[in-house]
Amino acid sequence: MATLTIRLPNDQHERLKALAARRGTSLNKMFEEFSARALGEADAEARFLARAAKGDRQTGLALLDKLDVHYRKS
Numbered sequence: 001m002a003t004l005t006i007r008l009p010n011d012q013h014e015r016l017k018a019l020a021a022r023r024g025t026s027l028n029k030m031f032e033e034f035s036a037r038a039l040g041e042a043d044a045e046a047r048f049l050a051r052a053a054k055g056d057r058q059t060g061l062a063l064l065d066k067l068d069v070h071y072r073k074s
Helices: 010-023 027-054 057-073
Strands: none
């Protein structure tokens, strides 16, 4: 496991420690969760962009139009 040192303003550090305490977790564990969430979002965006690059713009817009019509009826 790697070690990471980050610099934060003192007030931000104190607020993060208090948040971790309210959540009943350690500051280290909370940063692990934050980083996992950020990486998950980045992975999802990369998958979306890769699929979008393979897709056809007109087909995608037609599908969105169908969804729009469907949800307007609901």
